Amino acid sequence: xxxxxxxxxxxxxxxxxxxxxxxxxxxxxxxxxxxxxxxxxxxxxxxxxxxxxxxxxxxxxxxxxxxxxxxxxxxxxxxxxxxxxxxxxxxxxxxxxxxxxxxxxxxxxxxxxxxxxxxxxxxxxxxxxxxxxxxxxxxxxxxxxxxxxxxxxxxxxxxxxxxxxxxxxxxxxxxxxxxxxxxxxxxxxxxxxxxxxxxxxxxxxxxxxxxxxxxxxxxxxxxxxxxxxxxxxxxxxxxxxxxxxxxxxxxxxxxxxxxxxxxxxxxxxxxxxxxx
Amino acid sequence: xxxxxxxxxxxxxxxxxxxxxxxxxxxxxxxxxxxxxxxxxxxxxxxxxxxxxxxxxxxxxxxxxxxxxxxxxxxxxxxxxxxxxxxxxxxxxxxxxxxxxxxxxxxxxxxxxxxxxxxxxxxxxxxxxxxxxxxxxxxxxxxxxxxxxxxxxxxxxxxxxxxxxxxxxxxxxxxxxxxxxxxxxxxxxxxxxxxxxxxxxxxxxxxxxxxxxxxxxxxxxxxxxxxxxxxxxxxxxxxxxxxxxxxxxxxxxxxxxxxxxxxxxxxxxxxxxxxx
Numbered sequence: 011x012x013x014x015x016x017x018x019x020x021x022x023x024x025x026x027x028x029x030x031x032x033x034x035x036x037x038x039x040x041x042x043x044x045x046x047x048x049x050x051x052x053x054x055x056x057x058x059x060x061x062x063x064x065x066x067x068x069x070x071x072x073x074x075x076x077x078x079x080x081x082x083x084x085x086x087x088x089x090x091x092x093x094x095x096x097x098x099x100x101x102x103x104x105x106x107x108x109x110x111x112x113x114x115x116x117x118x119x120x121x122x123x124x125x126x127x128x129x130x131x132x133x134x135x136x137x138x139x140x141x142x143x144x145x146x147x148x149x150x151x152x153x154x155x156x157x158x159x160x161x162x163x164x165x166x167x168x169x170x171x172x173x174x175x176x177x178x179x180x181x182x183x184x185x186x187x188x189x190x191x192x193x194x195x196x197x198x199x200x201x202x203x204x205x206x207x208x209x210x211x212x213x214x215x216x217x218x219x220x221x222x223x224x225x226x227x228x229x230x231x232x233x234x235x236x237x238x239x240x241x242x243x244x245x246x247x248x249x250x251x252x253x254x255x256x257x258x259x260x261x262x263x264x265x266x267x268x269x270x271x272x273x274x275x276x277x278x279x280x281x282x283x284x285x286x
Numbered sequence: 287x288x289x290x291x292x293x294x295x296x297x298x299x300x301x302x303x304x305x306x307x308x309x310x311x312x313x314x315x316x317x318x319x320x321x322x323x324x325x326x327x328x329x330x331x332x333x334x335x336x337x338x339x340x341x342x343x344x345x346x347x348x349x350x351x352x353x354x355x356x357x358x359x360x361x362x363x364x365x366x367x368x369x370x371x372x373x374x375x376x377x378x379x380x381x382x383x384x385x386x387x388x389x390x391x392x393x394x395x396x397x398x399x400x401x402x403x404x405x406x407x408x409x410x411x412x413x414x415x416x417x418x419x420x421x422x423x424x425x426x427x428x429x430x431x432x433x434x435x436x437x438x439x440x441x442x443x444x445x446x447x448x449x450x451x452x453x454x455x456x457x458x459x460x461x462x463x464x465x466x467x468x469x470x471x472x473x474x475x476x477x478x479x480x481x482x483x484x485x486x487x488x489x490x491x492x493x494x495x496x497x498x499x500x501x502x503x504x505x506x507x508x509x510x511x512x513x514x515x516x517x518x519x520x521x522x523x524x525x526x527x528x529x530x531x532x533x534x535x536x537x538x539x540x541x542x543x544x545x546x547x548x549x550x551x552x553x554x555x556x557x558x559x560x561x562x
Contacts, residue, residue, distance in 0.1 A: 126494040146492060175492070185489050188480050189497045196472060197500065199532035201555035204464050206528065213461050214561045216422060216451070218402040221465045222562065223499040224473065229559045232552035236545050243540055250537045252482065256475035257533070261526045264519055269512050276508035279477035283505045285490045286498065 011162070014039040014070030016063075016085060018051045020129060021101045022076025023137025026056045028170040031139065039066045042134075050134040063088055067096075072162055075100040080237035083111050090115055097159040099123050103186060104241040105150045105179035121163040122150040122179060124186065125172065130229035143171035148186075150179040187245040192253060194227050194235055195246065201228035287438070290315040290346030292339075292361060294327045296405060297377045298352025299413025302332045304446040307415065315342045318410075326410040339364055343372075348438055351376040356513035359387050366391055373435040375399045379462055380517040381426045381455035397439040398426040398455060400462065401448065406505035419447035424462075426455040463521040468529060470503050470511055471522065477504035 013035040015022045022040075029035040040057035042048040048060055067073065067089060075082045079102040089098055090113055099121040102108055112120045127145040129136065147167045152160050167174055177185070204210050204225075217225075239246055263272040289311040291298045298316075305311040316333035318324040324336055343349065343365060351358045355378040365374055366389055375397040378384055388396045403421040405412065423443045428436050443450055453461070480486050480501075493501075515522055539548040 126492050128495060145494065148492065185492050188483065188489050189492050189494060192479070193476065193496045193500045195536050196476060196533070197496075198552050198555040199529060199536055200469065200472060201558040202532045202551065203468070203525070203529045205554060205558055206532075207464065210558070211561055213464050214558070216402050216424065216461050216465050217562055218421065218465060219404060220469045220473075220503045223502055224469045225558060225562065226499055227496045228552075228555040230552075232549045232556065235552055236549045239540050239548065240543070240545055243543075247537065247541055249479070250533065250540075253475060253479045254530075254533060254537075256478045256482075257472070257526065257530060260471050260475055261523065261530075264515050264522055264526075267516070267519075269516055272515065273508045273512045275478065276474050276504075276506075276511055278481060279474040279504040280508065282477040282481055282486070282490070282501060285487055286493055286501065 011035055011071040012037045012039065012069055013072045013074065013166075014041070014061075014066035015057065015074045015076055016041045016066065017075065017077035017081070018042055018047070018056050018134050018137065019076065019132045020136040020141075021125070022074060023051070023054070023056045023134050024139075024141035025074060025076060025101070025170075027137060027139055028142055029166065032169045034166055034169050037069075039070060041066050047134055054134055054137070056134060056137055067092055071096060072166065073098045075102070078102075078231075078234045078237045079104050079108065079241050082108055086111065086113060086116075092116060092119060094119070095158075097121060097162045099163050101125055103190060103238050105148075105182045105186075107241040109151050109154070109179045117154055118156040119159055121152070121155055121159055123163060123167070124148045124150070124182065125167075126186075126189070128190075130227050132231045132234065142167075145172055146175055147172045148175050148177050148182050150177055150182050152176055183242050183245050187242055187249045191238060191242055191246050192249040194230060195239070195250060196253065197225055197228040198235075201225045287311055287347040288313045288315065288345055289348045289350065290317070290337075290342035291333065291350045291352055292317045292342065293351065293353035293357070294318050294323070294332050294410050294413065295352065295408045296412040296417075297401070298350060299327070299330070299332045299410050300415075300417035301350060301352060301377070301446075303413060303415055304418055305442065308445045310442055310445050315346060317342050323410055330410055330413070332410060332413055343368055347372060348442065349374045351378070354378075354507075354510045354513045355380050355384065355517050358384055362387065362389060362392070368392060368395060370395070371434075373397060373438045375439050377401055379466060379514050381424075381458045381462075383517040385427050385430070385455045393430055394432045395435055397428070397431055397435055399439060399443070400424045400426070400458065401443075402462075402465070404466075406503050408507045408510065418443075421448055422451055423448045424451050424453050424458050426453055426458050428452055459518050459521050463518055463525045467514060467518055467522050468525040470506060471515070471526060472529065473501055473504040474511075477501045
């Protein structure tokens, strides 16, 4: 099949590499708006050809929207006239707002997907080999899609080595909030806490594994994450409140020197790792 | 020299491996209170000989306290009668409470050290090769030590490949709080937030890099971390308050849909990685 990928950063660029590596696509078209990134895509040979939206739309069997979640919404009107056989899918971190905004004319073509994998990097240079292998992809509200579109998307993810989970978009957004959006808000807060200190450099000189791990995702793109927080606003606010209850609790246990309760509270946190 | 290590978990066990690997110690004695761990230490051959405290104290040129920070305090009275040439050092995560509690009789012998390296694991099986290499160790209040004790400790850390930083114990505790103690409190809170959900299993099934990284240290020993929070109580309470200000801010920016300010706030967090 011919795959056309809109946006060739971490997600789109890595998918371009994967569909070529596994010979899923005979031809891969790419579209990049940003001129500097376009040159990077060409230099890195991420796709067979960088084209305009019209060509990509008319020549592709599968169109992939691998752009920030607000940009996905902006692209939808441009895809209104795709052929009924053309499949569209997105790779966005939010799902409910997106599926609700897909124009009814192309709702059957549009498969909502979220590969649960990422790094803090972005842009074409962030694209890597074997990025998707062994990870999980969530497909949402497939009952709204025509079967052959679902089959096409399923085949692609299976062939790049992903585990497929079907889920309601609303449920996905709660899950993704706990597993990804809330951790990002926390990581940005931790990074800003340290940067707010009078001498962050001397503090960071002592950074070891714990801090490095916990501040890693605070390197992620502010533009991309603003859009995600915007689209998943209700869930993120709710999950912050739940997290804040725990922070208040640990503060209280330390303040009031209730060390037995503190130890129990941490033991309860340990049980996470019996599941993870 | 002869090195005697009290406590042979991640820190002590890994140090035992290192001083043998680099031939720093001709002989390594170990003391372990827990019978099950004693057997593990013997099975893993972490030390040349597992001995009682008296033997370890009388035969060692360097005694290493590699036990939880409250246990360090408990061991100090047992070391009151060491020879003036015997060096004692601890590897605890807090420093001010410890140096303040070292009996004056052995204050000159006692070098306060904190290797800034760790994993979430504990016990003798957690001990690994090359654990210390390339990391930083903080030595505190060296003006209270006799020079030859400092020289001995410095030689050991240099030979295992560590970068040595001298710091006031008070300052160390602030730095360690931001880089390690606060991140632990946050990670435990995040883990408990997810475990408090009605169906943690189905949520955790979607865990990817971000959440895994951020919840990793919530696997750490509750007993060990209760002691650390206890000894660094003032700093941890203060740093939680600073972190909470950031969490309140991100919540408010999302709640009030101030997305431009949110993006700026995240861009500020990004600057951490120009230093890290």
